[in-house]
Amino acid sequence: MAKMTANILRNFFAKRATRLYPIEVRPPFENSRGELYNDIDQCIFCGACALKCPSQCITVDKDQATWFCDPLACVYCGVCVEACPVHCLHQKTTYRPVCVTRETIFQKGVLKEKPKKKAKVVAEG
Amino acid sequence: MAKMTLPFGPQHPVLPEPIHLSLTVEDEIVTQAIPALGYVHRGLEKLVDIRDFNQMVQIVERVCGICSKIHAMCYVQGLEELMKVDVPPRAKYLRVMWSELHRIHSHLLWLGLFADAFGMESLFMQCWRIREKIMDINEATTGARVIVSVNVVGGLRCDVDDTQTRWILSELDEVEREVRRLESTFVNDYTIKKRTCGIGVLSAEKALELGAAGPTLRGSGVAQDMRQLKYAAFDSIDFEPVTALDGDSYSRMKVRYYETLQSIDLVRQAIAKMPDGDIAVKVKGRPEGEILSRVEQPRGELFYYIKGNGTKYLDRVRIRTPTFANIPPLAAMLPGIELADVPIVVLSIDPCISCTER
Amino acid sequence: MSIETIPAALDTIVGEVVKMKAQEARFLTMTAVSLDEKTTELLYTFDQDLVMTHYRLTVPKDTHVPSISPVYFAAFLVENEICDQFGVVFDGLVLDFGGKLYLDEEAQRTPFCKFAVTRKEKA
Amino acid sequence: MPDTLLFLLIVVPFLAALGCLLLRQEQLRSLIIIGTGGLLTLCALMLMASTPFSAAPKSILGISVSMLIQAADFFLLGVIGYYGYKHRNLLIQGLAVLQFVLLACFETFMVAPGKEYATFYGDTLSLVMVLVICIVGSLICIHAIPYMKEHEHHLQLEGSKQPRFFAIMVLFLGAMNGLVLTNDLSFFYFFFELTTICSFLLIGHDQTEIAETNAVRALWMNALGGAALLVGIMWIYSKTGTMDMQAIISAGPKAALLLPLALLCFAGFTKAAQAPFQSWLLGAMVAPTPTSALLHSSTMVKAGVYLVIRFAPAFAGTFLSLGVALAGAFTFLAMAVLAMGQSNGKKILAYSTVSNLGLIMACAGINTKAAITAAILLIIFHALTKALLFLCVGTIEQRIGSRDIEDMRGLLTAMPWTAVILVAGILTMILPPFGMLLGKWVAIESSSQQLFVIVMLALGSAVTVAYWARWAGQIMSVSSLGAREPELQPMLTRGPLAALLGGAVLLSALWPWVYNRVAGPGPGLANPASAAVMGFMIVVIGSGFLWAVNAMRQARTARMTRPYLCGAPENVEGTYVGPINQDMPVILGNAYFTSLVTEDRLTCWVNMGAGLMLVLMIGGAL
Amino acid sequence: MPVSVIKDFIEKSRLKSPWLVHFDCGSCNGCDIEVLACLTPLYDVERFGILNIGNPKHADMLLVTGTVNHRNKKVLKNLYDQMPHPKVVLALGACGTSGGVFREAYNVVGGVDKVIPVDVYVPGCAVKPEAIIDGVVTALGRLAEKRAEASASAKE
Amino acid sequence: MKSLFLALIGMAVAPVVGGLVSGLDRILTARCQSRKGPPLIQPFYDAAKLWGKEVTATNPWQAFCAVMYLVAAAASVGLLCAGSDLLLIFFVQAVGAVFLVMGAYAVPSPYSQIGAQRELLQMVAYEPLIILTIVGIRLMTGSFRVDAVFALDQPLLFKLPLLFLVLGYALTIKLRKSPFDISACHHAHQEIVRGVYTEFSGPYLALIEIAHWYEVILVLGLVSLFWATSIAGMILLVAATYAAEILVDNVSSRMTWRWMLGSVWLSGLVLSGINLVWLYAR
Ligand code: NFV
């Protein structure tokens, strides 16, 4: 108990450990894996991201040139980012902000002339 | 005398996870304890049918957020063996580093929760405060605090550079100092000893017979640790299992406490011996055949059975987690103890239900 | 690649397990794999000083398997799990959850059996 | 006036008993009992006006009183001997023969016709006793009318034994009245033995095997006390040459008299079932509940404490006094601890009786004026509440078929009226501003000079609160309002319960007055609960009570939730979905500390301790 | 003191003292430990009056982590029902909001909103403690809105 | 009349001070754990919020018990302020304790039932100690009354040091602090959830919180009697005692009731015995 008392007293007189979060925000680590965003102009709608995603939360429609992601189902693993052949998919360093209703990411781009690869579209059931 | 039945769980503030124990107590002494599971069962082993073996890495990482890195490691090591992939040595050392970091965070987490179980809130706070440093290391080096997701079949997804390793080492020094400060509290404190010594005793024979694993086994004096199998880079790292002899909650606590310190040392060794080079190789082919893979988790021995059939979808993945092995010993320990000791004994096996039920 | 296993039969398995216990081996686990619609394979794994021993038992559908939980109490959990997931019935379980260890009525029964599988596209 | 009242108080019950025996008609018997009860109550109240008094009636219905008593003494001893013979109990036979011989010697050789003195005497103490006996005792007898009917119905007896039962019950009241009013030691001895016989007959009433064993146990223990009493009386007489109790008492403490007084106290201890003699009172539980109520509250055991309190001034300040205090305090603590380990409602009541009597004994032993006042106050409130609790348990037992407090869990739904009365009764036992607690308070304050006594009282009072609160708590333990069927009971069952509770509450409210009346005029006895303090408490707690009742009423309309069971779903009320999706019942039970308080093991130690105390007490008198 | 002052204080207190109960609904523990981490010195949500009270009967907020499965959905519903009004529900993590990677597993029902109404969704895997704090703050905003709406509609 | 006035003032002020003390307690505890902690008036927020919550009950009798607990606690503080009899004050607070237990018993939930049983055991543990302390005071002052303490010319602490320690035991139990937060703990991480509090919700819990503030004041009032000769001494003693309570709370684990009963009765009795014998011997 004596040792613990010393601990407690040290805590008491030392600087507190608390980071006053909403007031005091620590900048995120630079390689933190956060929210996805697609640089839609670059995207070739190949569907590689959709195919590789372990959570199967991306839907790419190459005919309509749309890229759709369910951010609530995304597990921020970054697999899709690594899979993207044109590196148009990025992760921010912060997570998607909280929301009060279900939100989705829906992006529409223009169809590139010649998709490099023949991609398969996986329809989300 | 008058008996009483009470449901312990599924939502119980002492248990972070939903497990249910139907307890029968007489005069606050437990006479019967029937466990009920299934509140966390997701059935993710079955996802092999719809996720390919690479995607499964992300999925087995989410068997449990506390030991996720090591799950993935066990899984990819199995596959690598099955597919005869030679992982670059640097990756092996990095795997050791991250897995031991994981162990530190898991043990600190547990030490805190255990302190909470015997009602010492300040100790809980202290442990978790220290643990935040490890979480920062995780986030800085891998990009995520909890599910670090560094393993892929064939190696790793990210590397650390020199500045990072130096920073890790200095942080670890700090962590070690702080942890050591708690040594006499955990090991000698009168009230803690009073609450843990002789509570939930598991003899060595009983532990072996009931298939206990990890610190629960080592707390009973059996020096068995899967790291002795020398997976990853453990073949060139000095390692000696930590044991304690009494088999009670106190011994298990001591084992985990000293393992925390040991893991700090292992991380240091891994960093010191880490060679330069690649961190991953390209994997070709599809897994075929069956393989077993075992690693040491914070809670004990993890066992993966993987069966591939030559397609990118595996036939079967079977995960036997340490807590799964520790539940029967727990069921054997509960009868006869006091109700107030139930949280202590339950936590003393460091239960992780999400691992157990997958 | 395949694991080295010792074949066992329905009537010998308990005897083998008793032998393992006499050698003070630690019971690790059992693994069930559904081979096809009609058969399930059970793998009994033991560990002694970090060396594993396996017994392989092939069970046709609807066969009752003798439980080893009277020998190794620890086996009750995994046998119940296999009962849940594969529908294999174990005789003499010390603590029988009757196929409800994990699963409630609403969930799919014996989800791991081949006949219950609807496989998505295969590559 | 006192003479007439005396006659009525003592003789009428005898006549009523005769009536009960002879007029074997139910309605008539009920009438006799109610009538006697009313008459006794009236007489007792009227006696209030004329205390203190003394009287020396020479003859009764033309027969010399002392002759009558002498003859009756021998008759009683004969009866005891007969029962000893019938039950083949050598000890009882021996005790009877011993007393017979002693008494014969005493009467023939020793007693010389001395000077005249009052054979009856009444002061506040006896008045309080008479009031308690008459009012509480009568209420118990009245409650017994429907109770015994049901009881015999339940036992399916062929011939009714009620005439005998009620005869003894009312006879008991007369005997007690005599005991507390007499001033003559030989009379006292007679009434003392009479209560022994009566209790013996009542305990054995059901004539089951266990009833008989317990009755015999009660008989031998009390006969032992009787013998001690007789020896004590003879001894006193040989020293002082008088049987005049007041003369002996007012003479003040005398060293020569200490040993005989110790014997008297011993007799009191047996009668009041103090440890190590508690077993007879516990055994008395087998009797029909009105018997228990009678023995425990207003009669029998109170005779024991009365004896000690009566003679207390004669040993004030001596070592004997300290011994009594210690033994009493020890009983208080030990019995409270034993009660903790009980789930049998009647046994809890029994242990609590012994425990509270221990407290009263301790007060008598402390032997200051304040302490004696406390003792008398405790007698009053204990009698009221204890009678109430016994009658409640009896009523409940007849309905639910069990006297186990575990079975009374949630009684509020089954018997709302009785449950509330029972809980209120328990609360009057342990909480201020009710009399029992205030009495205990005076007791503790007056014992503050005696370390061991106060320590035991402090421990005992905490344990007491615990076992009562536990019981009261679980009676109210119901999970939802449910459909409460209104409780139907005969007026004769309900009336006494309400009257007893009302009495306890009313007297508590009148505490300052009661206290002053009991303490009597005298210096240095400030009432710790003055009218101002009581007023404050009554206003605050009373208005709180009203608020609470109001809150309860509002809560009736609130959304009802199920108990928290860790979120486990409930399909059926009182169960939760447990392993294998089965409905597991929620079983509730109290801790009875079986590992610490085992009745058998602990009783043995307690008896040894108490025996030691008694030896100390008597030895100290030497 | 005028009644309205007390009323205002009570309304304010609702936002100043959110007590939470946390139910792990089949989460992988990743989100759980982050919820616990919120209580610890670095984040110390007690600053906002938040207590992990562990008992639905005392709680104002239900924090749910993990995927709902067939067995725990009944527990979840039960806990929700036992909480007195006003109450808010936070679904934490990919699992809580939608089922995450396990959406298609055989024993998974999906997100929390399949069983009880959810007020705030906090994405992440695992959610970061900061995100949980944000979620709580948002939830309190929702609570205030709901109260305002309710009192407005009561006035009409 | 004066004492009535004092009683009313005490009853009005006590919850405010008690709430602030609880708030301070939480801040200091947080500091010991190197946290920031809640605002000082957090307890008032909590109580007000609880008061404004939906009323749910399992058994209306609970409501009755909660109110009675509060009323008794308030009455005992009132009596203390009026300088009344110490034993009476103690008995009146016992009314509250008993009603709290009965309220916990009122619901057939195993947690509150076990909590209630343990609460009773705690009462069994601390009541004798408080009575003995009061007896010690009585031996010093010659009266059981509070006002008699103020007539002394020397702090009680000098003559009753061991009894003060004994009182410390009782206080720790009464304030529900480790190692004696056995029947109910302020935070819920306990095997019986929140024990006696488990089944009280909404406004009823608010009442109980307020009653607890009263009890804090009662307890601190008792402590202050040990240095009744000067206001500064009183405040200092109370502050030091409370700080010690917080410290002990933070450095010890929760014990079991068996240990509590054994150790409290044993050491409590021995300590108070020594002190009392010494007093008698004088
Ligand atoms: N350590 C670990 Fe796991 C695994 N595998 C296990 O029981 O924690 Ni969540």
Ligand code: SF4
């Ligand atoms: S992988 Fe990249 S390019 Fe292909 S669809 Fe996805 S985001 Fe577009």
Ligand code: SF4
């Ligand atoms: S980050 Fe992972 S889960 Fe999210 S969309 Fe990309 S691959 Fe899918």
Ligand code: SF4
């Ligand atoms: S969201 Fe991620 S971290 Fe959270 S429970 Fe689900 S898998 Fe685990």
